[in-house]
Amino acid sequence: MRHSLPGGTLVLHPDELHDGEAGTEAGFRYRMIYVEPVVIQQILGGKPLPFIPTGLSTDPRLGLVLETFMQSIDAPLERLEEEDALFDLAQALDAVGNKRRGRRAYDYQAAERARDYIHASNGASITLDELEYVSGRDRWSLSRDFRALYGTSPYRYITLRRLDLARKMLLGGFNLVDAAMAAGFFDQSHMNRHFMRCYGLSPARWLSMLGRQTCTIVQE
Structure with a gap:
């Protein structure tokens, strides 16, 4: 027991x-x-x-x-x-589980190809299949290398790029809904959740601190 x-x-x-x-x-x-x-x-x-x-x-x-x-x-x-x-x-x-880990070699070039592909996708949804194909590295080795070389996972790296894009759009006058969709999030709440997790405040609050007006579209 x-x-x-x-x-x-x-x-x-x-x-x-x-x-x-x-x-x-x-x-x-x-x-x-x-x-x-x-x-x-x-x-x-x-x-x-x-x-x-x-x-x-x-x-x-x-x-x-x-x-x-x-x-x-x-x-x-x-x-x-x-x-x-x-x-x-x-x-x-x-x-x-107390498993000992041996030292591993990292494939920097493969990780760079994956990262370049992420940047070129400009916030679009990406699968590990795609990153495996463009990098020429098997998916789990690529995941390990990406974390070791860039300090974060492929998905979190993509999310940060989406947040960068969303912030630029919001500063450019986009409303919250349009900025979220254009940056690759499911919807505004999806963007808000990641924004809060990353920066500790909502997009609306962030814009307010910068003296910017926010607009939210309510859809029935």
Whole structure:
């Protein structure tokens, strides 16, 4: 028997028998994701599945990377955003499972080709398939190299470029809805969420601080 508290992470291997019950009469809630084991192994280059002793973890690294999947229950994820999150999850599982990492060589030219493609796309939605093709590097090695060389994931890098584009448009007089769509976001709320996460304030508040007027179109 194992006991988990709010904020903990349960990690179960495929086909592992288990059950669960509330520790008190107040009941309990949880959110769950299923990940194909082969995806984790592909990301880790064929290594065995990371093992979490006791199946429970309070390591904050796991909780942090799982936030993206938890929010996807309420808001859709773009394909590249999901693949980024899978990469981060595999790395966190590997780290928390105490797997030793050897030194790896990075392909700078391949990462640069991917980054140039992102810039040329000007905010458009991009998949890891596309980046794999233009870079000539397999997707998970490219994801690893991109993080190591540029300090962020491909999806977060694209998001920052979209935010750069949105800010230029807003300063140029675009309303919030049009700027969001033109910069490659699903809608205004999608842009607002990433803007808040990156800069700590809403686009409207940012414009207000600059003395600019904001316009929002309400659609029924």
